[in-house]
Amino acid sequence: MRRSAAAKLFVERLAPDDIVVCGLGSTGRAWREQNAPHLTYWASDPMGMAPSLALGLALARPERRIVLLEGDGDLLMNLGVLVTIAGAAPTNLRAAVFINDRYETGGGQPLPNARAIGFAQLAAGAGWRWTGEAHDETQAPRLVSGLLEVEGPGFLALHVEAEASPYPTDPGPTSQAEDRTIFQRRLAGGR
């Protein structure tokens, strides 16, 4: 399954008031390319911090469903966060990890123990309430729907093709702090 197809599954299934938190790298760029209307916070950098930030946001806004779109390399920075999230047990948090087995933005280098890591098993072992694993595009639509329907915390491992995703060449229209301000204004109901 292509990364863009995986991201599109979420565009098609998220409710209008769902909030997306993106980890760094190719997963975040795949979501950005969808131009989805959903309120989104790009949590990068620092690398590895998106899951805990998503947890804090989920605890702060229990009335909103928070969907973390995360990369496998980003999650491997801190697997302990799987236990922290399971312990906090936020019912409004879902996580989907895009697995391409390599550090795409950094040049496509393989992950340690690439293709042999059981991400869904790691989440299940950490105590996540619901876990699933989609190996291809025939399994993914049903499991993305399932992830969104169950009570959180829910975790879906989504295997995607390795596709080049180089660094953006322009600096972007806004700084991270400006993005944060815009996000908070929209979260508060403004435009």
Place this chain on the structure above:
Amino acid sequence: MSATNEAAIAERVTAALVRARVEIAASLPDSWLSALIARIEAEPKIKHVRVTREDDGAGICAGASLGGKRAVLVCQNAGLLLSANALAGYAHHHQLPFLILAVYRGTHEDRFYYQMYKGLVTEPLLRGIGVPYHVADRPEDLDIVEDAIRESELARKPVVLLMRHAALTGGAS
């Protein structure tokens, strides 16, 4: 008397957090923090999250801040060393405010040789990454909690309160 003092001081700090409308706390234990973490855990107005690494706690506080809620990370100063990248990112890149209450291990008060390196490098690290901090030497210095939270919001940065053993115990050993 030590346990009584620690409990009273934990009560005072937690009351300040509640007055400041802190609603989320993340913690990783240290033996000097037992009373404070226990009191926060018992506080119904604060959601307490136990973390596996201190930078998880920084991320939780940043996410809570992003969502419009005040948050505090309670940890040892080793957690500041571990969280340097996260703290610098939230201070300068995201500009998200929250409070960190960190015990100040590795100084003249300590009894353990393996803590000592932390005392040497904590303040230089915080200066190096540009994260404001204060040192609480005595229990009354902890009354800065509410001001430190306001400072973090004015500066759009995490602010650290380094707490000496005497501040958390009233000087009992």
